[in-house]
Amino acid sequence: MKKVGYGKDHCNACEREAVVEKWRWFTWFHFFWIPLIPLGFHHNWVCTLCLKDANARYTSGIVIKIFLLLVIFSVTALLFQPNATDGIEYGWIMKTLAALMFLGSTFWVMMHKKQPSKSTLRASITPIDTRTCLSCGEPLTSNPKLLCVPCKLEVYKKID
Numbered sequence: 001m002k003k004v005g006y007g008k009d010h011c012n013a014c015e016r017e018a019v020v021e022k023w024r025w026f027t028w029f030h031f032f033w034i035p036l037i038p039l040g041f042h043h044n045w046v047c048t049l050c051l052k053d054a055n056a057r058y059t060s061g062i063v064i065k066i067f068l069l070l071v072i073f074s075v076t077a078l079l080f081q082p083n084a085t086d087g088i089e090y091g092w093i094m095k096t097l098a099a100l101m102f103l104g105s106t107f108w109v110m111m112h113k114k115q116p117s118k119s120t121l122r123a124s125i126t127p128i129d130t131r132t133c134l135s136c137g138e139p140l141t142s143n144p145k146l147l148c149v150p151c152k153l154e155v156y157k158k159i160d
């Protein structure tokens, strides 16, 4: 893994504006630990504030939430059938827990907020310093890409 550049972006993990670093690595298709076929370069943008992948998904969508709510509702409904917990010593604990989980997940679904799209979030990012390097403070060169020559880093004005 090699750091090849940096820029500014909205981080999906810590949900704030952050400097993100582009890390690149070369991957091979392995056959019994022998690299056989070169698959090419891959890259990730890593947030410098939380050190997580700034573009990964961290929140679950409303569809997943409603599905989980339905599963929990079914379990709760089954437990509350007459005689369902007869013979189970701690049946009332199971019922209480199921009811609490049902209430909790209902609340969780109701509190669901739609995330603004990544492009909307990116539109409000303050621009990155295009004159000096964030790591070493040396002036950047543009030829035509914006680069810090001593750090061997590309500076991205926009990330997409």
Ligand SMILES: [Zn+2]
Binding pocket: 011, 012, 013, 014, 015, 018, 047, 048, 049, 050, 051, 052, 054
């Ligand atoms: Zn972050």
Ligand SMILES: [Zn+2]
Binding pocket: 133, 134, 135, 136, 137, 138, 148, 149, 150, 151, 152
């Ligand atoms: Zn530098």
